[in-house]
Every structure is written in structure tokens, then in C-alpha cells.
Amino acid sequence: MQYPVEIPGVTTLMFLKTALNAQRRARGEKELDAMSVLKLVRARAAQLKVSEEMLKRALNVGFSGGEKKRLEILQMSLFEPSLAVLDETDSGLDIDALRLVADGVNALRSPKRAMLVITHYQRLLDYIVPDKIHVLSAGRIIKEGGKELAHELEAKGYEQIVKDAA
Amino acid sequence: MNAVRTKAAENFRAHGVPHRRVEAWKYSDLKSVVDIDQITSSDAAKWTIDAEGVEVTDLGDGGFAGAMGEASLAFSKAGFGLRVAKAGTVRVNFFSPGQARVRIIVEPGATLDYVETAGGSGFQNIGMDVSLGEDAVLTHVRVAGKSNGVRVEDVNVAVAKRGTYRLHAAHFGSDLSRLELKVSLNGEGASVHLAGVSVLDNAHADVTTHIIHAKGDTQSTQLLKHVAGGKARAVYQGKITVAEGANGSDSRQTAKALLFDERAEADLKPELEIFADDVKCAHGAAVGDLDADSLFYLRARGIPEDEARGLLIRAFLHEAFDGVRDDLRELLWTSVEEAL
Numbered sequence: 001m002q003y004p005v006e007i008p009g010v011t012t013l014m015f016l017k018t019a020l021n022a023q024r025r026a027r028g029e030k031e032l033d034a035m036s037v038l039k040l041v042r043a044r045a046a047q048l049k050v051s052e053e054m055l056k057r058a059l060n061v062g063f064s065g066g067e068k069k070r071l072e073i074l075q076m077s078l079f080e081p082s083l084a085v086l087d088e089t090d091s092g093l094d095i096d097a098l099r100l101v102a103d104g105v106n107a108l109r110s111p112k113r114a115m116l117v118i119t120h121y122q123r124l125l126d127y128i129v130p131d132k133i134h135v136l137s138a139g140r141i142i143k144e145g146g147k148e149l150a151h152e153l154e155a156k157g158y159e160q161i162v163k164d165a166a
Numbered sequence: 167m168n169a170v171r172t173k174a175a176e177n178f179r180a181h182g183v184p185h186r187r188v189e190a191w192k193y194s195d196l197k198s199v200v201d202i203d204q205i206t207s208s209d210a211a212k213w214t215i216d217a218e219g220v221e222v223t224d225l226g227d228g229g230f231a232g233a234m235g236e237a238s239l240a241f242s243k244a245g246f247g248l249r250v251a252k253a254g255t256v257r258v259n260f261f262s263p264g265q266a267r268v269r270i271i272v273e274p275g276a277t278l279d280y281v282e283t284a285g286g287s288g289f290q291n292i293g294m295d296v297s298l299g300e301d302a303v304l305t306h307v308r309v310a311g312k313s314n315g316v317r318v319e320d321v322n323v324a325v326a327k328r329g330t331y332r333l334h335a336a337h338f339g340s341d342l343s344r345l346e347l348k349v350s351l352n353g354e355g356a357s358v359h360l361a362g363v364s365v366l367d368n369a370h371a372d373v374t375t376h377i378i379h380a381k382g383d384t385q386s387t388q389l390l391k392h393v394a395g396g397k398a399r400a401v402y403q404g405k406i407t408v409a410e411g412a413n414g415s416d417s418r419q420t421a422k423a424l425l426f427d428e429r430a431e432a433d434l435k436p437e438l439e440i441f442a443d444d445v446k447c448a449h450g451a452a453v454g455d456l457d458a459d460s461l462f463y464l465r466a467r468g469i470p471e472d473e474a475r476g477l478l479i480r481a482f483l484h485e486a487f488d489g490v491r492d493d494l495r496e497l498l499w500t501s502v503e504e505a506l
Contacts (some may be wrong), residue, residue: 004463005460005463007460007464007478007481008485009482009484010477010480010481015464015477017470018464018473018477019464019467022467022473023467024466026468032382079468
């Protein structure tokens with residue numbers, strides 16, 4: 001789901017607490033009590049400029065595009081997944097919001113975690129510098145390379161690569 | 167009073183126990199679960215009461231909303247009357263089968279919190295007659311626990327100028343349970359606000375209301391949320407009458423139900439009778455299951471399905487108590503949590 005669902009009646013904090021503890025439980029870790037969750041959420045939220053007021057609001061209800069994206073990154077930061085898929089995380093973000101989101105993502109980079117970042121644009125990759133680039137066309141990976149591949153694509157487009165692959 | 171009771175008894179016997187072919191009782195077939203002798207010769211209901219700021223008064227002329235209110239007037243062997251001159255708080259617990267009459271007078275400018283719980287099994291029928299003076303405020307909380315048997319409460323309320331009647335109700339159902347409410351907004355600026363939830367598992371709960379905007383610039387809001395599982399039946403019948411000349415009346419009613427079993431049923435029936443020109447009447451009803459996208463979003467974040475459903479059900483119900491005072495909301499919500 002590229003666009004987070006609005007859920008009236010469930011506060012953002014309540015959702016984060018429930019999901020965090022569900023994931024901890026599933027991993028065999030100890031659940032956190034309400035105070036510990038609040039402390040953890042506040043600390044991570046501050047880094048992503050997610051306000052206290054946003055945490056009290058119903059999940060995603062009335063959030064701007066940027067706020068929704070920041071909340072998704074906050075979830076990633078709290079839930080610490082071993083694989084994260086970021087599907088067009090840059091859509092609808094202005095440059096400041098993009099930087100904030102990218103900082104959040106970069107802070108989570110770790111040898112223990114894989115991230116699949118999907119984008120149509122080079123711009124995001126200036127902020128989240130990829131280790132590897134894969135070009136997906138018609139359900140197939142048709143080219144792979146390092147971060148320089150993004151610049152090559154930006155300059156020449158996809159047409160030649162698609163032709164070569166055919 | 168005796169003449170009034172005698173007439174009520176005659177009238178009730180003439181019509182007999184309400185049944186499903188009587189329009190107002192279509193979804194609550196009382197006759198199938200109670201016979202007339204149980205009503206005409208029932209014991210006095212028992213209660214405990216804890217009251218401050220009130221004085222005792224007589225039972226008055228006995229107004230009622232519907233047939234069972236009339237029965238309580240005719241046949242109940244017990245009751246109490248309360249008058250509030252300034253500020254009062256009352257907690258009542260009806261804990262036994264039987265019938266009782268309650269009369270409440272809130273004098274002009276006075277306020278009363280009336281918190282009522284109903285428990286026990288068997289046949290229980292409480293008839294309330296309430297009058298609110300100018301600028302008076304009554305906050306009525308009703309928590310009716312799940313029971314085996316039949317539980318009816320009939321509430322008749324008259325509200326004078328700028329008076330406010332609030333009813334916050336949590337119902338957990340019985341073999342047959344019914345709250346029948348009639349509110350007459352008799353003076354400009356008078357208002358009624360009803361917020362209620364029913365949480366039903368293999369049980370029946372009926373909320374039937376009739377709001378009469380007798381004068382202009384009166385306001386009524388109603389928000390009912392039902393969740394029903396198993397072979398449950400949730401009923402809401404909301405009738406609004408706006409009298410001729412009651413211009414500027416503003417009436418809103420919303421009833422929603424979530425059904426979790428194909429055997430569960432919700433009957434939501436708004437009914438409007440409008441004789442004035444310049445009025446606002448909004449009504450809406452919706453029956454369904456939990457929103458699939460919301461459920462997917464929560465599950466995609468690792469929340470197990472049961473827990474995700476629990477979150478969404480609580481969110482759905484909680485909206486009914488959004489505007490309720492903190493201490494009362496907590497009391498109501500505790501009863502909801504116990505039922506979920």
C-alpha cells in the first residue's frame with residue numbers, strides 16, 4: 001500500500017504500541033510497558049519531527065502526505081524490520097520532507113537489515129545512496145549495477161537497456 | 167394518582183403484551199418471552215441508592231413513553247421520587263427482577279448526575295418520568311449488564327427552555343432488552359443528546375426513541391453504535407417529530423452496526439415527521455463489517471488479526487463517547503472492556 005490508510009478512533013500512539021509489542025512478541029522479546037513505549041516513541045519521533053500532537057491524533061487521519069511518510073519511517077525505526085520495502089517513498093514529498101525521510105532511512109542502515117527502495121526518480125538516490133541498483137522491467141530484473149548506474153539512467157533513459165535486454 | 171393507575175391498568179390489559187405485529191415492537195417480540203401475568207403481578211424491583219443533593223418527592227402523575235412505561239405505572243409496587251434544587255449526584259443499582267417507578271425533578275438552573283446500573287436476571291421493568299426546568303441539566307448514565315431474561319426501561323422526559331438532557335448508555339443485551347425513550351423539548355433552546363453503544367453476543371438490545379421538537383431552536387443529537395456477534399439482534403428505532411412552528415430545530419441521528427456473524431441482525435429505522443419549514447434534520451444508518459483496508463494495514467504492521475479486530479472494534483465504539491465527561495466515559499468504557 002503506497003498510501004497509508006486512515007483509521008479513525010485508533011490513536012497513532014496506541015497503534016504504535018500495539019504493533020511494537022506484537023512484533024516483539026513474535027520475535028520472542030519481552031513486551032514493553034506503556035511508559036517504556038512512550039519514551040522510545042518520543043525519542044524516535046523527535047528525530048523525524050513527528051510531533052506529540054500527531055501521536056495523539058487518530059492514525060493518519062488528516063495527516064499531510066509528508067506527515068504520513070514520516071510516520072511510516074517512524075514505524076520502521078521502531079519495529080526494526082530485517083527487510084524493509086520502501087515503495088515510492090519519495091512521491092508527494094517536498095525537498096525538506098525528502099531529506100528528513102532520507103535521514104530517517106539512513107539512520108537505520110545496518111549490515112543486519114536489507115532495504116529495497118523503489119523509485120522512478122534519481123533525486124531520492126542523492127539522499128539515500130544505494131549499495132546496488134536493479135532495473136526491473138516487465139517483471140524481470142534486466143540490469144544490475146552500483147550507484148553510478150542511477151546517473152547513467154538519468155542521463156540516457158531506460159530505452160537502450162530495455163532494447164539490449166530484449 | 168389511583169385513578170391514573172387504574173386507567174393505565176385498564177388500558178394495558180386492553181392492548182395486552184406488546185408483540186411483533188405492533189409497529190413499535192416489530193423487532194422486539196415481548197409477548198414471546200413474557201406473559202401478561204408476569205407483568206400484572208410482578209414483585210417490586212429492588213435497588214440500592216446513593217444520593218447527594220436531592221430531596222425525596224412523590225411519584226407524581228406518572229408520564230411514560232410506551233406500553234411498558236404504562237405497565238410500570240399500573241402495576242409496579244415500588245419506586246422513588248427525587249427532586250434536585252441545586253446540584254445532585256445519584257447512583258442507583260437495580261439488582262433484581264420486578265418493576266419500579268422513578269420520578270426525577272430537576273428544578274430550574276439545577277444539575278443532576280444520575281448514574282444507573284441494571285443487573286440480575288428475570289423480568290425487570292423500570293419506568294422513569296423526568297422533568298427538567300429552565301436551564302436545568304440532567305446527565306443520565308445507564309449501564310445495563312448482560313442478563314438472561316427481559317429488561318425494559320421506559321423513560322419519559324420533558325425539557326423546559328434551555329434545559330439539557332444527556333443520556334449515555336451501554337447495553338449488553340438480554341433475551342429481550344429495550345430502552346424506550348421519549349423526550350419532549352418544550353421550550354426554546356432545550357436540547358437532548360443521546361450517545362449509546364450495544365455490545366451483543368447472542369443477545370438482543372433495542373433502543374427506541376421518540377424526540378419531539380415541540381418548540382423552535384431546539385436541538386437533538388443521537389449517536390448509536392452496535393456490535394453484534396453470534397445470534398444477536400441490535401435494534402434502533404429513532405423517531406423525530408418537529409411540531410408546526412418549531413422553526414430552527416436541529417436534529418441529527420446516526421446509527422451504525424457491525425455484524426460479526428451471518429446470524430446476527432441489525433434493524434436500524436430512522437423516522438421523521440416534520441411539520442415546520444425551517445429545520446435541519448440529518449439522519450444516517452450503516453451496517454457492515456470492519457473495514458478491510460484498515461484491517462490489512464494493521465496486520466501488515468505485524469498486529470495479529472484478533473488484536474487488530476479488537477483495536478478497530480474499540481475505535482468504532484469509542485466514538486460514541488467522544489464528547490462524554492471523562493469520569494463518566496471511564497465508567498462506561500470499563501463496562502465495554504469487560505464485555506469485549
